[in-house]
Amino acid sequence: MEKTLLKLKALADGNRLRIFSVLTRYEELCACQIRELLQVSGATVSRHLGILVTAGLLKSRKESRWVYFTLDGGCDGVDNILEWLLPRLQGSDPIQADFEALDRIMAVSKEDLCRQQREEMCCPQQKEICCPEQKNEQT
Amino acid sequence: MEKTLLKLKALADGNRLRIFSVLTRYEELCACQIRELLQVSGATVSRHLGILVTAGLLKSRKESRWVYFTLDGGCDGVDNILEWLLPRLQGSDPIQADFEALDRIMAVSKEDLCRQQREEMCCPQQKEICCPEQKNEQT
DNA sequence: TTTCTAATTAGCCAAACGACTAATTATCTA
DNA sequence: TAGATAATTAGTCGTTTGGCTAATTAGAAA
Structure with a gap:
């Protein structure tokens, strides 16, 4: 049981x-x-x-x-x-x-997936400030 | 789901x-x-x-x-x-x-079962005080 | 109608759960 | 070897769960 x-x-x-x-x-x-x-x-x-x-x-x-x-x-x-x-x-x-x-x-390759996850983690609330170049990458 | x-x-x-x-x-x-x-x-x-x-x-x-x-x-x-x-x-x-x-x-009949449950509830910690006659009934 | 009673609901509390961040571990690579 | 990185573990916090007692509801019987 x-x-x-x-x-x-x-x-x-x-x-x-x-x-x-x-x-x-x-x-x-x-x-x-x-x-x-x-x-x-x-x-x-x-x-x-x-x-x-x-x-x-x-x-x-x-x-x-x-x-x-x-x-x-x-x-x-x-x-x-x-x-x-x-x-x-x-x-x-x-x-x-x-x-x-x-x-x-x-x-998506695991490498790209994990890189993306790392970047999202770095500053969840203010992506536009710390990573402006990734801002609109998520199609 | x-x-x-x-x-x-x-x-x-x-x-x-x-x-x-x-x-x-x-x-x-x-x-x-x-x-x-x-x-x-x-x-x-x-x-x-x-x-x-x-x-x-x-x-x-x-x-x-x-x-x-x-x-x-x-x-x-x-x-x-x-x-x-x-x-x-x-x-x-x-x-x-x-x-x-x-x-x-x-x-056991449901009537007896429920009566027993009621009695157990009346004074769980001190059965021997409030219901001495049932004290040793549970075989 | 009033009283009794089996089950349910309301309200409370401690323990378990699910989420997060931070720290650690294991593995690859420069 | 030193640095980077995917996953796990440790530690914290708010919510949910499972237990209880007390109050309420639904049905029988006096």
């Missing part, structure tokens, strides 16, 4: 359910890509991913400076709950929007 | 998962019986049951002074998630203990 409860708690949060659901479509995503989708701080996305990994729902793989996450399809993994979740999530508007947003994110 | 999230949040609590799980075995239980199982106040059990009903996981039926709860097996109900949950819960020790405890609870 404790393990089951851990999985349910892990999925009982909007952001984590979004992470879980996009991973049914993209198979493997980098922390910085998920961060971009959720529009939260790096620390926040890291904690959410940690909770999903601890619950046994995701696996992570480190490659150079990046960490990649996939669904954990092991015997105690996600296969069966997916049968319940997938039909409910696929038709949902916010999830569809996530899929489309992720298509755009995946079209 | 919102409805799915509501169901996940409803099940992501130990006491509510216990309620859900015993209802796979007993089909229909009264609020006071569930209260006895969880050993919480009436207000607490009522709120947990309300959350499960709001999420669409349980249905309730009022009969005279008692309210009975069952799993909501409707088309948007619990059928599919049960396939995921049941095998995980059935083998679990605390759930087995709940089944046995509930056997004992069901052996």
Whole structure:
């Protein structure tokens, strides 16, 4: 029961359910890509991913400076709950929007994505002052 | 997604998962019986049951002074998630203990059960002072 | 009608949760 | 080796959650 409860708690949060659901479509995503989708701080996305990994729902793989996450399809993994979740999530508007947003994110290289995230972080409230040249770059 | 999230949040609590799980075995239980199982106040059990009903996981039926709860097996109900949950819960020790405890609870009439709960409430810390005659009745 | 009672709602409090920034760790590269 | 960088951990803060008691509601029975 404790393990089951851990999985349910892990999925009982909007952001984590979004992470879980996009991973049914993209198979493997980098922390910085998920961060971009959720529009939260790096620390926040890291904690959410940690909770999903601890619950046994995701696996992570480190490659150079990046960490990649996939669904954990092991015997105690996600296969069966997916049968319940997938039909409910696929038709949902916010999830569809996530899929489309992720298509755009995946079209950008991780290097560019992370550079952009760094620049956004440097002075969130006054981008026009400290980084005037990037001001209108986000199409 | 919102409805799915509501169901996940409803099940992501130990006491509510216990309620859900015993209802796979007993089909229909009264609020006071569930209260006895969880050993919480009436207000607490009522709120947990309300959350499960709001999420669409349980249905309730009022009969005279008692309210009975069952799993909501409707088309948007619990059928599919049960396939995921049941095998995980059935083998679990605390759930087995709940089944046995509930056997004992069901052996008592609701009238006796509720009277006992009322008496326990009257002076939780000092039963031997205010209700000496019930002191050793709990076998 | 009045009284009793099972359940719910209101209001309160401590603990848990989710977000952030700052500091740290691990890894690449100049 | 020193500097840069993606991710994680530590620490803080406001919100939510889960428990309680007290008050209220709905239904039975005297």
